[in-house]
Amino acid sequence: MQTLPLLPELPDHTTVASRHGQAISRARFLRDVLALADRLPAGRPLLNLCKDRYLFAIGLFAAIARGNLSLLPNATTAENIAALRAREPDLLCLSDQAEAPFGLPHLPLAFNPDTAPATTATMPQIDAEQTVACVFTSGSTGEPQAHFKHFGRLVAISLAEAERLWTVTGGPCAVLGTVPFQHMYGLESTVLLPLIGGGILSAEQPYFPADVSTALTALPAPRLLVTTPFHLHNLLDAEIGIPPLAALLSATAPLARELAQQAEARVGVPMLEIYGSTETGQLATRQPTQNEAWTLFPGIHLQQQDAATTASGALEQDIVLGDVLELLDATHFHxxxxxxxxxxxxxxxxxxxxxxxxxxxxxxxxxxxxxxPHEGEASRLAAFVVAPGISTKDILHGLRAWVDAVFLPRPIIFLDTLPRNATGKIPASAMAALIAEHLEPDA
Structure with a gap:
């Protein structure tokens, strides 16, 4: 059995997290983890609903140390939680809220601001094959599906991501994310990357551009902002001051080259992109302004048969990808x-x-x-648009310069907002509801 330390070897005084401007040492983090691990009932599945990223990380690592499985739903709707409870009747909720969420059995977590020096603790050794998390697909292409993650795989890919990103940034960074950390991208890049890859975790999860700027300012340099195309677009449109960064990182949806160029011109740092999925975790990176090709992480292999591409190697299992890829060589693809x-x-x-x-x-x-709205070559596209003051004629005129006439949307439906989730995606169920409301014949 191969075992790995719960945390990488670092001096006890090393800052590993920042919460509301307060630096938190590795010794303090480990003390908080082990104190919670002692309170956890052995073997009981945990639903980690903490909104504070530091407390979420405490819950996650305490569960790993104790041997509990952490369930990380893609959304915390009553329907999703009811499905989880039916799946795991013994479910215990970890939360930083005073009230028990959804009436679940509840173990509340709180940050104790005491500054007493943390004593050196024995580092737990974890079986590399231990199943530590169950994550769920976003539902953007259908019903959410469960996928189980092993400790060794999460450690390996976090170290690979750190090596790839820190090479660009010039060293480990303080990491701020606008994305939810229950999502695979947020889990890997805003929790595991800093804690396993030698950076600094930020407890905050800002959404509005002004809050992003404030949270970045509170972090020590160098800083990495982990975001999505949707959040990045809003941040750049806000035209507010952004403190110096070492790099920007995006995932969850394709990043348009024009948006990447705008981000690099505005912020003055490399715009990086992660490719992956809930099923596989992250697989590759690129800098879209420099190269359209993606570069795989070490240990990841792609094979193609007909139109299907299978990822294998450093994964829990071989996965057939939902994307259409063009393989360029053993380590690069479009x-x-x-x-x-x-x-x-x-x-x-x-x-x-x-x-x-x-x-x-x-x-x-x-x-x-x-x-x-309807399958078949005779179907026409439609579009839902948020564009105050813009007409259908304006949009069609703008599109004609870029797309063939058969792809022009008819009709164009103007809305006040689109039902995007916390990762910036529109779930399949939400899109189906929009189609039913606005585009069905009897709507």
């Missing part, structure tokens, strides 16, 4: 689009992701999403 996004109208092919990127860069468009 991402052509998500399989479910590829459309064929009147014999011409495109992707919803490409069309969304085009419409989102039109002047005056704040948010937008194409959809194909």
């Amino acid at each position: 991402l052509l689009g998500r399989g479910s996004d590829m459309i064929n109208i009147a014999g011409k092919r495109s992707s919803l992701a490409f069309l969304n990127n085009v419409i989102l860069r039109l002047p005056g468009v704040r948010d937008a999403a194409f959809c194909l």
Whole structure:
């Protein structure tokens, strides 16, 4: 049995986290983890709903040390929680809220601001094959599916990500994320990357641009901002001051080259992108302004048969990817689009992701999403758009310069907002509801 230390070897005084401007040492973090681990009932599945990223990390690492499985749902709707409770009747909720969420059995967590020196504790050794987390797909392409993650795989990919990113940034960074840490991207890049990869975890999860700027300012340099195309677009549009960064990192949706160029010009640092999925975790990175090709992490292999691409190697199991890839060599590929996004109208092919990127860069468009309400080559595309003061004629005129006429949306439905989740995606159920409300014949 291969075992790994719960945390990497670092001096006890090393700062590993920041919470509301307070630096937290490695010794303090380990003390908090082991104190909670002693309170956990052995073997009981845990639902970690902490909103404070530091307390979430305490709960996650305490569960690993104690041998409990952490369940990380993609959304905390009553329906999702009821499904989890039916799946795991013995579920125990970890939360930093005073009231028990959803009426679940509840173990509340709170930050104790005492400054007493943390005593040196024995580092737990964890079986590399221990299943430590169950994460769920976002539901953007259907019903959420559960995927189990092993400790050794999470450690290995966190170290690989750290090596790849810190090479660009010039060293370990304080990491702030606008993304939820129950999501695979947020878990890997805002919790595991700093704690296993030698950076500094930020407890905050800001959403609005002004709050992002404030939270970044409170962190020591160098700083890394982990975000999404949707959040990045809003941040740049706000035209507020952004403190010096070492790099920007994006995932969850394709990052348009134009948005990446705008971000690099505005912030003055490299704009990096992660490719992966809930099923696989992160697989590759690129800097889209410099190269369209993606570079795989070490130990990841891709094989193709017909149109299907399978990822293997340093994964829990071989996974058939939902994307259409062009393999360039053993370590590089082009991402052509998500399989479910590829459309064929009147014999011409495109992707919803490409069309969304085009419409989102039109002047005056704040948010937008194409959809194909009905399957078949005779179908027409539609688009839901948030664009105050802009007309249908303006949007069609802007699109004609970039897309074939068969892909022009008819109709265009103007809305006040689009139902995006915390990762900036529109779940399949939400898109189906929009189509039913606005595009069905009897709507």
